[in-house]
Amino acid sequence: QDGRGRARFFKREMDQQAQERRQLELELRRALHATPEVFEVHYQPVIAVETRAPTGLEALLRWRHPERGFIPPAQFIPLAEEIGLIVALGELALRRACADAAGWAPGLRVAVNLSPIQFRDPRLVEMVAEALADSGLPAGRLELEITEGVLLHQTEATIATLHRLKDLGARIAMDDFGTGYSSLSYLRSFPFDKIKIDRAFVRDLGTSPDDAAIVSAVTGLCERLGMASTAEGVETEEQFRRLEAERCTEVQGYLFSRPVPSSEVPRVLSTLSSA
Ligand code: C2E
Ligand code: CA
Ligand code: CA
Numbered sequence: 001q002d003g004r005g006r007a008r009f010f011k012r013e014m015d016q017q018a019q020e021r022r023q024l025e026l027e028l029r030r031a032l033h034a035t036p037e038v039f040e041v042h043y044q045p046v047i048a049v050e051t052r053a054p055t056g057l058e059a060l061l062r063w064r065h066p067e068r069g070f071i072p073p074a075q076f077i078p079l080a081e082e083i084g085l086i087v088a089l090g091e092l093a094l095r096r097a098c099a100d101a102a103g104w105a106p107g108l109r110v111a112v113n114l115s116p117i118q119f120r121d122p123r124l125v126e127m128v129a130e131a132l133a134d135s136g137l138p139a140g141r142l143e144l145e146i147t148e149g150v151l152l153h154q155t156e157a158t159i160a161t162l163h164r165l166k167d168l169g170a171r172i173a174m175d176d177f178g179t180g181y182s183s184l185s186y187l188r189s190f191p192f193d194k195i196k197i198d199r200a201f202v203r204d205l206g207t208s209p210d211d212a213a214i215v216s217a218v219t220g221l222c223e224r225l226g227m228a229s230t231a232e233g234v235e236t237e238e239q240f241r242r243l244e245a246e247r248c249t250e251v252q253g254y255l256f257s258r259p260v261p262s263s264e265v266p267r268v269l270s271t272l273s274s275a
Helices: 004-034 073-082 084-102 116-119 123-134 146-154 158-167 186-190 211-223 237-246 262-274
Strands: 041-050 054-065 069-071 109-113 141-144 171-177 193-197 228-231
Touching: 004 041, 004 073, 004 084, 004 237, 041 084, 041 109, 041 262, 054 073, 054 084, 069 123, 073 084, 084 109, 084 116, 084 123, 084 262, 116 146, 123 141, 123 158, 123 171, 146 158, 146 171, 146 186, 158 171, 193 211, 211 228
Parallel strands: 054 109, 109 141, 141 171, 171 193, 193 228
Antiparallel strands: 041 054, 054 069
16 A cells, blocks of 8 residues: 555565576576477578579577577577576587488578677687587588677777688578668678568568668668668568569578477478479
8 A cells, every 4th residue: 555565566476587587597507407408499591582393591589498488599598698507509400410411402591690799709619610520510500699798898809809710611691680779880890791681571571661771771772881771570471572562682481491399490491492
């Protein structure tokens, strides 16, 4: 009545949330150490707009929890970043992705997400080189996706690391372009091979002239700077047609395929190739 009951109620909720977080943290540590196979890498095809054929697949982590089922990355990656586990988890994802991709048709690339935290690890470049060597995947078939977060506190060391990754032969893509603290100067600080246009700009492409203008500007920029452009979250034929008209080079989204487990990749690829 005097409001203190509500305060107590919120306090209880916050305690509960903090406890759940600690529990998840404990389970994450334990799983990574004892049962790393519960972390699965799923793959979503990337489609060339011109031919509608797959050019590669993006590796996306999932946690198959024994009681809670699949836990999406949005629920455990930020946590893994906070507690430093993303370095080991990121290595696991990269190694699996390279090993899986080595078994695909030679024309297909694999795209792997790198967390900004991984850039603080002095062994990053060495680790990537090792994953390539151990899997036998040619470096040119690996694409590393970084977010604007990597360049937010841009240092010479970060740029040097990006150049070393590129010198290995890997391609570098800027992910989630336009959603963070974007700055066009990022595009001058490093020669990206590709920009990925976030789903937020694709969703209302048919109805929002503003979003259409932004997409058009970004694809135009990519074309003039010699970069590929990939639109994410393409769910409808209408979105696809508009992206095609804007000369976007690649798309990804449920219109073509959801992310699938490694075992289903051959089936999905053959359906897409014969479509
Ligand atoms: P992201 O890199 O932007 O990945 C794209 C997300 O969009 C994926 O979510 C994918 O499943 C989803 N998506 C793809 N097509 C569509 C569509 O047509 N409609 C809708 N509604 N969604 C679509 P997911 O797999 O839940 O991953 C979420 C985020 O988690 C990723 O966003 C990425 O930032 C992060 N993540 C996933 N795997 C890794 C990893 O191995 N390392 C790191 N550092 N981050 C990862
Ligand atoms: Ca990505
Ligand atoms: Ca993205």
